[in-house]
Amino acid sequence: MQPAPGPQTGKILPFVPDETSWVARHVQDLPRSGIRDFFDLVQSMEGIVSLGIGEPGESTPWNIREQAIFALESGKTGYTSNLGLLRLRQAISRYMERLTGVCYDPEGEILVTVGVSEALDCALRAIINPGEQILYAEPSYVAYSPGVLLAHGVPVGIPTRFEDGFRLRAQAVAQRAKPGVKALLLNAPANPTGTMVDEEELEGIAAISAKNDWVVLADEIYAELTYEKRHRSIAGLPGMKERTVVLNGLSKAFAMTGFRLGWACGPTSLIAAMVKIHQYSMLCAPILSQEAGIEALEHGAAKVESMRRSYQRKRNYLWRSLTALGFPCHRPEGAFYLFPSIVPFGLSSQEFAFRLLREARVAVVPGSAFGPSGEGYLRCSFSPRMGDLEEAVGRMSRWMRANFRKGTSPATEN
Amino acid sequence: MSKEASFSTELLSLLEENPLRSSEILAKLLGREPSEVEQEVARLENEKVILAYKAIIDDEKAQRRTVKAVIEVKLVPERGGGFDRLAQRIARYSEVTSCFLMSGGYDLLVFLEGSTLQEVALFVSEKLATLRGVTSTATHFMLRTYKEQGILVGEAVATNRLPVSP
Numbered sequence: 001m002q003p004a005p006g007p008q009t010g011k012i013l014p015f016v017p018d019e020t021s022w023v024a025r026h027v028q029d030l031p032r033s034g035i036r037d038f039f040d041l042v043q044s045m046e047g048i049v050s051l052g053i054g055e056p057g058e059s060t061p062w063n064i065r066e067q068a069i070f071a072l073e074s075g076k077t078g079y080t081s082n083l084g085l086l087r088l089r090q091a092i093s094r095y096m097e098r099l100t101g102v103c104y105d106p107e108g109e110i111l112v113t114v115g116v117s118e119a120l121d122c123a124l125r126a127i128i129n130p131g132e133q134i135l136y137a138e139p140s141y142v143a144y145s146p147g148v149l150l151a152h153g154v155p156v157g158i159p160t161r162f163e164d165g166f167r168l169r170a171q172a173v174a175q176r177a178k179p180g181v182k183a184l185l186l187n188a189p190a191n192p193t194g195t196m197v198d199e200e201e202l203e204g205i206a207a208i209s210a211k212n213d214w215v216v217l218a219d220e221i222y223a224e225l226t227y228e229k230r231h232r233s234i235a236g237l238p239g240m241k242e243r244t245v246v247l248n249g250l251s252k253a254f255a256m257t258g259f260r261l262g263w264a265c266g267p268t269s270l271i272a273a274m275v276k277i278h279q280y281s282m283l284c285a286p287i288l289s290q291e292a293g294i295e296a297l298e299h300g301a302a303k304v305e306s307m308r309r310s311y312q313r314k315r316n317y318l319w320r321s322l323t324a325l326g327f328p329c330h331r332p333e334g335a336f337y338l339f340p341s342i343v344p345f346g347l348s349s350q351e352f353a354f355r356l357l358r359e360a361r362v363a364v365v366p367g368s369a370f371g372p373s374g375e376g377y378l379r380c381s382f383s384p385r386m387g388d389l390e391e392a393v394g395r396m397s398r399w400m401r402a403n404f405r406k407g408t409s410p411a412t413e414n
Numbered sequence: 415m416s417k418e419a420s421f422s423t424e425l426l427s428l429l430e431e432n433p434l435r436s437s438e439i440l441a442k443l444l445g446r447e448p449s450e451v452e453q454e455v456a457r458l459e460n461e462k463v464i465l466a467y468k469a470i471i472d473d474e475k476a477q478r479r480t481v482k483a484v485i486e487v488k489l490v491p492e493r494g495g496g497f498d499r500l501a502q503r504i505a506r507y508s509e510v511t512s513c514f515l516m517s518g519g520y521d522l523l524v525f526l527e528g529s530t531l532q533e534v535a536l537f538v539s540e541k542l543a544t545l546r547g548v549t550s551t552a553t554h555f556m557l558r559t560y561k562e563q564g565i566l567v568g569e570a571v572a573t574n575r576l577p578v579s580p
Contacts, residue, residue: 033580035578035579035580038578039576039577039578039579042577042578043577048577050575050577050578052577052578052579053575053576053577053578053579054578054579054580055575055579057575141580142580143580191580309424313424313428313443313444314443316442316443316444316445317439317442317443320442320445321442363577363578365578384575386432386443390439
């Protein structure tokens with residue numbers, strides 16, 4: 001704050017606050033989320049069919065919701081241990097062993113957090129000294145780069161390409177193996193591309209991480225939602241459990257986004273460091289969500305499998321429909337997003353998404369929201385209900401016919 | 415499960431969910447060709463794996479004043495035929511909408527539908543109870559439907575998801 005300019009009277013002058021100076025520079029410099037503007041526009045419109053949702057279209061299975069109600073009725077309304085309820089951590093330990101083959105000690109290797117978002121934030125803040133670099137594949141989840149910046153690190157996106165199926169290659173990682181890199185943030189299956197990491201590439205990436213003494217942060221929130229092959233966690237490779245923090249949670253596979261329940265599993269030293277941050281900032285995850293989480297992990301497997309099969313069928317439907325409309329598109333191996341190219345239509349991803357919204361009343365997310373290498377693509381979620389997908393495909397098909405000849409530039413312009 | 419068996423199972427579960435989808439859409443969902451879907455549906459229909467396609471209706475909204483009841487029926491099993499012959503005979507009445515052989519305190523659970531309470535009661539006392547082999551019946555009238563064949567009655571379909579989220 002600067003004193004207001006005025007004559008030198010010797011009196012104390014009133015301050016005219018320069019409000020921007022109150023905001024820390026690194027926060028001022030943080031770009032707005034590319035999704036934000038789009039969200040505001042969509043919110044202001046009626047009758048939109050949305051393929052823009054980043055969460056399951058179905059509500060949480062009833063047995064899990066009912067358990068949360070029962071917990072509330074039973075007066076479970078207090079704090080829990082910073083680490084989370086022991087019974088939940090034990091359930092997480094069993095679940096993670098089934099899912100990844102890696103065994104974590106509920107007494108010191110598991111921290112329950114408010115979603116994977118908080119787990120990632122704690123992990124980044126726990127490991128980054130100012131200026132250290134974090135590598136991640138791009139197009140990436142929208143929070144990676146800002147999360148690193150907020151922790152005073154330097155985000156380094158490794159671009160992946162459509163022609164290569166948006167795969168993260170060990171060779172591309174090796175090219176970034178320079179002093180100053182602290183960790184690799186791995187997201188597989190990935191939001192927004194649905195890509196998994198090939199077995200041999202994963203081994204290569206693990207070897208590079210070990211050789212350079214990096215920490216690996218493995219965001220595996222979509223690990224259950226794979227369609228042709230099972231997810232393989234990097235933490236399960238020899239020598240990797242010791243340097244990997246696996247982040248997972250109940251949001252996607254169990255359709256529990258609003259419960260905000262996630263966890264981090266990793267070596268005791270890193271988990272202990274994350275607990276320090278978590279205990280002073282969040283204290284603990286909400287107890288009702290934790291109680292519901294126990295029910296989900298102990299009795300939710302069949303429902304998860306039935307939702308997975310439903311996503312698989314909807315993926316098939318949307319993929320075939322979009323490719324038939326002329327969008328070059330990979331069939332995703334996991335998560336619930338298609339990432340079709342719009343390069344043949346000669347519009348930027350923002351322009352395409354805005355026109356599709358205004359003229360066809362279908363919401364998708366412009367690929368540029370996921371980093372520079374997302375330009376030229378759209379993220380289309382196949383998690384909405386089948387009726388919505390059919391409606392969206394119908395609207396897109398009519399709009400495409402009216403505006404584009406298959407595989408050419410736009411026929412009309414606004 | 416073989417590839418064909420799982421195709422069949424997946425197709426059945428999709429038809430159970432919604433039998434009105436076109437074969438083009440079913441084919442897209444299952445990663446098949448429409449002709450393959452049509453063939454398989456025809457086979458399932460011919461072999462009576464698929465018995466029928468029906469709509470599930472909210473009677474209150476449709477203002478249909480049907481009276482529904484469940485009847486617990488006790489039978490004397492027949493030598494050689496067990497309960498089958500008598501159960502099939504009961505099932506053939508058009509008033510009977512469902513009929514199951516049960517374990518426990520009675521033998522058949524019979525679902526009935528009629529236009530008035532009296533009609534249903536008369537059917538039980540004059541037809542069902544008088545059949546040779548039926549030793550007792552207990553009639554329970556249904557007062558209100560909360561869930562019908564897996565579908566919640568009156569539940570709003572709208573989702574409350576944010577239209578765009580990361």
